[in-house]
Amino acid sequence: MEIDIKLAISAFVLGLGMSGVYFLLTVGLSLCYGLMRVISLDQFFYYALGAHITYTLINITGNFWLGLLTGVIAVLFIAYSIEKLIYRQIYKKPIMFSMILSFGVNLAGVGIIKYIWGLAPKPVKAPIGGTIPILGTDVPGYRVFVILLAILIYLGVWYFLNKTIVGTAVRAGIDDAEKVEALGINVYKLFTLTFILAASLSALAGGLHAPMIMVVPDMGLSITSFAFMVVIIGGLGSIKGTLISSFIVGQIVSFGSLIWAPLANIAPFILMLIVLLIKPTGLYGSKYLRR
Amino acid sequence: MKLSKSMFFDRRYIIVVVFVVLYLLRYVLPEAFVLEVVIQSIYVMGCSFLIGRLGLVSFGQPVYLAAGAYGTAFYLYYVGTNPYIGILVGVLMGLMVSIVAGVFLVRLSSSYFTLSNLAFCAIGFFLLQKVLVKYTHGDNGLWFLSKIDSTVIIDLSTTKGIVYFSFLIAIGVWFLYDYLMDRSVFGAACLAVKINEEKLRFLGYNAFNVKWLAFVIANTTAALAGSLNAIYLGFVSPSIADVSKAVEAVAISMLGGAGTLFGPVAGVLIFIGLKDIISQIVSHWELVVGIMLVAIMIRGEKGIVGSLEGIVHKSITKNNNKPVSW
Amino acid sequence: MEDAFILKVNDISASYGQSKVLFGVSFNLGPHERIAIVGRNGAGKTTLLKCVAALLKPTSGFVVYEGEEITGRKPFEVARAGLKYVHQDKGVFQDLTVRENLKLSSYATGDYDWSKVFKYFPKLKILLDKKGAGLSGGEKQMLMIGRAILGSPKVLLLDEPTEGLAPGIVSDLATVFCELSENTALVIVDQNLSFISKIAQRVYGIKEGKMVVEISDTQEIQQASYSRFL
Numbered sequence: 001m002e003i004d005i006k007l008a009i010s011a012f013v014l015g016l017g018m019s020g021v022y023f024l025l026t027v028g029l030s031l032c033y034g035l036m037r038v039i040s041l042d043q044f045f046y047y048a049l050g051a052h053i054t055y056t057l058i059n060i061t062g063n064f065w066l067g068l069l070t071g072v073i074a075v076l077f078i079a080y081s082i083e084k085l086i087y088r089q090i091y092k093k094p095i096m097f098s099m100i101l102s103f104g105v106n107l108a109g110v111g112i113i114k115y116i117w118g119l120a121p122k123p124v125k126a127p128i129g130g131t132i133p134i135l136g137t138d139v140p141g142y143r144v145f146v147i148l149l150a151i152l153i154y155l156g157v158w159y160f161l162n163k164t165i166v167g168t169a170v171r172a173g174i175d176d177a178e179k180v181e182a183l184g185i186n187v188y189k190l191f192t193l194t195f196i197l198a199a200s201l202s203a204l205a206g207g208l209h210a211p212m213i214m215v216v217p218d219m220g221l222s223i224t225s226f227a228f229m230v231v232i233i234g235g236l237g238s239i240k241g242t243l244i245s246s247f248i249v250g251q252i253v254s255f256g257s258l259i260w261a262p263l264a265n266i267a268p269f270i271l272m273l274i275v276l277l278i279k280p281t282g283l284y285g286s287k288y289l290r291r
Numbered sequence: 292m293k294l295s296k297s298m299f300f301d302r303r304y305i306i307v308v309v310f311v312v313l314y315l316l317r318y319v320l321p322e323a324f325v326l327e328v329v330i331q332s333i334y335v336m337g338c339s340f341l342i343g344r345l346g347l348v349s350f351g352q353p354v355y356l357a358a359g360a361y362g363t364a365f366y367l368y369y370v371g372t373n374p375y376i377g378i379l380v381g382v383l384m385g386l387m388v389s390i391v392a393g394v395f396l397v398r399l400s401s402s403y404f405t406l407s408n409l410a411f412c413a414i415g416f417f418l419l420q421k422v423l424v425k426y427t428h429g430d431n432g433l434w435f436l437s438k439i440d441s442t443v444i445i446d447l448s449t450t451k452g453i454v455y456f457s458f459l460i461a462i463g464v465w466f467l468y469d470y471l472m473d474r475s476v477f478g479a480a481c482l483a484v485k486i487n488e489e490k491l492r493f494l495g496y497n498a499f500n501v502k503w504l505a506f507v508i509a510n511t512t513a514a515l516a517g518s519l520n521a522i523y524l525g526f527v528s529p530s531i532a533d534v535s536k537a538v539e540a541v542a543i544s545m546l547g548g549a550g551t552l553f554g555p556v557a558g559v560l561i562f563i564g565l566k567d568i569i570s571q572i573v574s575h576w577e578l579v580v581g582i583m584l585v586a587i588m589i590r591g592e593k594g595i596v597g598s599l600e601g602i603v604h605k606s607i608t609k610n611n612n613k614p615v616s617w
Numbered sequence: 618m619e620d621a622f623i624l625k626v627n628d629i630s631a632s633y634g635q636s637k638v639l640f641g642v643s644f645n646l647g648p649h650e651r652i653a654i655v656g657r658n659g660a661g662k663t664t665l666l667k668c669v670a671a672l673l674k675p676t677s678g679f680v681v682y683e684g685e686e687i688t689g690r691k692p693f694e695v696a697r698a699g700l701k702y703v704h705q706d707k708g709v710f711q712d713l714t715v716r717e718n719l720k721l722s723s724y725a726t727g728d729y730d731w732s733k734v735f736k737y738f739p740k741l742k743i744l745l746d747k748k749g750a751g752l753s754g755g756e757k758q759m760l761m762i763g764r765a766i767l768g769s770p771k772v773l774l775l776d777e778p779t780e781g782l783a784p785g786i787v788s789d790l791a792t793v794f795c796e797l798s799e800n801t802a803l804v805i806v807d808q809n810l811s812f813i814s815k816i817a818q819r820v821y822g823i824k825e826g827k828m829v830v831e832i833s834d835t836q837e838i839q840q841a842s843y844s845r846f847l
Contacts, residue, residue: 039402089589095402096348097588100545103350103538104584110535111578165724168717172710178672179708184696184725184768221534225413228406236402262422269414273395276407280399 009137011254017143017212019250020150024205025223026230026242027157028198034174034237035194036091038098042082043202044220044227045109046075050203051210051219052113055122064127068207072200079199083192091191106220113217121214146208153201154243161239170194174237226253229268233275235285245283302552306465309553314458322454324567326523328559329457331543333464334516335555337509338540343550344472345505346485348401351392351408352513352540354415357532358388359514360521361419364433365426367521372440374447378518385514386507393506398499412537419529427529436525453523460519464512469552471508481505513540535577542584623648623802624669624700624772629678631661631668638664640826641678646772651794651803653817655810655843661826662806663705666774669804670702671695682772697726701765705776705806707757709749709764716745718764726768734763737793755786762793772802779809791815810841 025047032040050071057067082105090097128145131138161167173180173190181187206219213219230249234241249268256263275282310329317325334356341347362384363377371377396407419427427433439448445459446452472478480501483491488498521527539562547558562583569579624646631639638661646652656662667673669680671692679688682700696702709718719741723729735742738759744752752760758778765773775794779787787809794803794816807813813820822830822843832843 033402039406086585086589096342096405096541099348099350099402099405100538100542101585101588104542104581104588106581107535107577107584108581111575111581114577115575165720168713168721169724171712172717172721175710175712176708178692179704179710180721181692182670182672182696182702182704183722183764184693184701185721186691186693218535224534225410225417228410228413232403232406232410262417265414265417266422269410272407272410276395276399276403280403282403285403 005135006137007258008255009135010139011258012251013134013139013143013147015251015254016147016247017250018253019246020146021205021209021212021223022226022230022250023150023243023246024153024201024208026227026234026246027154027239028194028201029227029231030234030237030239030242031170031194032198033231035170035177036087036098036191037095037177038087038091039095039102040195040198041099041102041224042105042109043198044224045106045113046079046199046202047206047209047223048110048113048217048220049078050075050206051124051215052117052122052206052217053203054207054210055124055215056117058124064124064211068204071207072203075203076196076200079196080192083195087191087195088188110217110220117217119217121216124210124215126211142211146212149208153204157239166190166193225265226268229272232282233268233272235282238282238284241282241284302469303466306469306552307462309556310458310462310465313556314454317454322450324563326450326454326457327563328556329454329461330516330519330523331559331563332556333457333461333519334513335540335543335547335559336464336468337512339544339547339549339551339555339558340468340472341505341509342541342544343548343554344478344481344485345502346401347397347502347506348405348541349408349510350405350537350541351396351410351412351415352510353532353534353536354408354412355385355389355510355513356517356520357415357419357527357529358510359385359517360527360531361427361517362514363518363521364435364527367435367438368433372438374439374442374522377439377522378515381518381521382511382515385511385517388514389507389510392510393503397502397506409534409537412532413534416529416532416534419532430528430530432526432528434526439522439525447522450523453519457519457523460515464515465552472550472552477501477504538584539580542587546587622646623683624804625681626665626669627679627681629665629668629675629680631664631673631675633664637676638826639668639675642823642826642828643678644821644828644831646802646804648771648802649798649800650818651798651805651816652819652821653805653807653813654821654823655807655813656823658808660823662823663776665823666702666776666804666806670700670774672702693725696770697768699768699771700774701770701772702774703761703765703776703778705778705780707754707761707781709752709757709760711750712748714746714748715741715752715760718749718760719767722764722767728768731767733766737766737796738763754781755783758782758786758790762790766797766801770801772804773797775803775805775807777807778805779807779812787812788815810844814839814841 025043029040029043032038053071053074054064054067057070058064061067086101086105090101126142128142130141132141132144161171169180169185170190173187177187226249230245231242233249234245252267252271253264256267313325313329338349338352341349359381363381366377366380367374392411396404396411399407420429441448445456447456480491480496484498484501491498491501517531543558543562544555546562547554547556565583566576566579570576573579622645626642626644628641628643629639630637630641642665644652654662654665664673668675671687671690675688679686681687682698687695687700713721719731719734740756741759741763744756749757762778778790791812794805797803805813805817817838819831819833820838820843821828830843832838837843
């Protein structure tokens with residue numbers, strides 16, 4: 001089996017693009033788990049919804065960026081209501097409540113998307129055409145853009161968590177939300193903020209991913225397993241772990257599919273099993289972070 | 292954990308009565324519905340046991356269901372014609388899959404266990420749909436209805452025979468779980484895992500082995516349900532392991548009351564009943580199931596049977612404030 | 618009568634799931650008073666304090682703070698109003714520096730004047746950039762209390778403040794608590810009876826979820842004779 005250097009570079013960039021999408025989709029999941037101790041499976045609904053709204057706005061206005069922005073903002077408001085109406089009621093219950101509940105939200109949401117947009121796959125044209133030569137290999141410009149944007153978002157999240165007082169409160173809450181509350185801080189506001197941040201990042205992931213794949217209502221379900229493998233490999237609740245494991249999984253998917261197409265799905269799963277055998281809480285997960 | 296002997300004795304009668312009543316329902320309700328309820332109850336039983344008695348919540352149940360269904364399907368499609376052997380092969384397949392998966396998954400703590408099972412389910416679906424296309428025929432599925440031989444005593448090539456057989460199997464399964472949950476050391480060890488794994492270790496039990504055994508038993512039960520379903524439909528397709536159905540078993544368990552003997556039956560009756568009724572009004576099943584899941588989680592704390600048992604339990608043990616679980 | 622007590626706890630009962638932990642517990646606290654609640658492990662002391670701070674919901678009974686009933690209010694509102702609970706496990710935020718720990722409390726209370734914190738605990742000044750996880754037990758306790766006194770609370774509920782601390786630090790804490798009570802009323806739950814004898818003006822004894830004794834006699838407190846009730 002020989003992989004020439006050009007193929008390797010383009011696979012590397014392809015993998016990085018996927019890593020970017022995985023990261024945007026899973027960083028919110030990880031934050032929600034860390035702070036609220038909930039597993040928010042409805043992120044996949046926001047992801048699909050972001051993509052669909054982007055698609056529709058492109059059809060109406062012809063502008064991808066406007067579509068992306070509208071998708072993110074629409075999801076922001078939807079997530080805000082869902083958090084207030086539904087999540088509020090189960091924060092104090094065991095974690096499996098949140099899993100089933102959010103899965104329900106996810107299913108219902110996908111049902112609504114199917115109702116509105118139908119089942120047919122919808123193509124979205126990349127807003128940035130052309131290729132960029134990297135080490136003598138032409139790579140699609142849009143992928144490079146997605147990679148850069150994901151890095152930017154990571155830095156933004158890092159800055160928010162480490163340099164702002166609200167972010168500091170979120171980090172403190174990841175340690176122990178009750179103690180934050182005992183200081184006199186309204187943790188429920190932090191919960192809402194974190195949840196809508198997570199959902200908008202998922203919507204952004206969906207919108208950005210749209211030009212790389214077909215937009216279908218079930219697109220969330222097909223990325224579910226990857227997202228969870230990313231989260232589990234990285235360790236629940238760890239932003240750094242999520243970043244690193246997004247990178248690894250993206251590369252494995254990309255290079256795996258070069259060797260044998262099904263490896264794209266199977267290889268990350270095998271990696272997950274190996275990681276869990278060595279460290280049952282993922283690479284950066286803390287064993288104390290559970291309820 | 293000490294309960295009087297007569298109570299258990301009663302319970303086995305109750306099991307028989309419940310299933311006989313359910314069986315008789317087929318004269319009132321559509322036969323397909325009654326059969327679905329029984330098979331789904333068997334499917335949910337293992338899941339409910341894992342949640343209620345061990346605190347293990349698995350989002351990967353469809354993959355074990357599929358293991359049984361495909362075991363049976365492979366045998367009947369490629370090898371033989373005897374449905375009994377087909378069911379046996381399906382159960383063995385489920386046994387193997389759960390033993391291997393258990394080695395990896397059972398060691399994990401709560402959330403990791405749940406999500407790894409979900410990932411396993413997704414991979415199982417992918418394998419059946421895309422990778423093993425040569426054997427599974429992908430989304431077209433395997434059709435083997437005409438290959439099922441008629442058999443003596445209970446003829447599994449007829450729907451009537453399958454209904455009858457499924458009820459017998461169900462009673463057997465319930466006897467087994469009745470024993471496992473409340474009359475064996477194993478059942479007590481399971482509860483100990485749920486409450487305090489550390490202490491179980493001090494008592495000299497290996498928590499991993501307890502969980503592994505429970506996991507294997509529960510998921511083999513799911514496989515058995517898959518086999519029965521495959522025989523009934525004479526057809527399997529990868530959609531049986533669809534990720535979007537990953538949570539149903541868990542939700543039904545909780546709807547009925549996890550870890551109770553009759554919770555699965557009650558949960559399935561209500562869940563499938565509601566789903567069938569609402570689906571006639573709203574055609575999108577995802578929407579219906581999704582909203583039902585949300586409602587169950589927000590409203591239901593202990594499940595129907597769980598809260599009923601609470602009431603019964605209170606009236607029985609008025610003068611005794613020691614908690615008893617049954 | 619109304620002004621005599623800043624905090625009135627009335628007939629509080631509480632339970633965790635099925636098991637009842639508190640059975641109709643009541644106590645009062647004067648504005649500058651230092652009271653102690655003593656009892657064995659599992660007697661329900663922490664549960665009681667958490668119920669008072671609204672972190673747990675009692676099954677019955679009520680809490681009156683500054684003449685207003687606060688049962689059922691949100692915990693952060695209660696804390697902002699000046700009734701603060703200090704957790705027992707030296708729970709500073711592990712991942713945050715001392716500075717960030719204090720900043721967070723300032724953010725919650727709007728009180729950015731850290732001089733009073735450094736007045737009581739000058740050591741914290743040197744430790745400002747150290748992470749919570751790297752502090753010693755005594756330093757953590759200093760930070761917990763320092764963090765809590767921002768915003769000038771009127772009542773502090775201190776849960777096992779001396780647990781696991783060296784004797785020298787315990788006696789320092791006793792001094793600090795006595796000075797603190799010029800502005801703040803203190804409810805101290807502790808097992809260290811010699812410490813309690815030094816600082817408490819009144820002592821309540823709690824046993825198996827019930828208040829069994831209240832002692833205000835100075836001599837009796839100093840001799841720790843109440844321990845026979847526990």
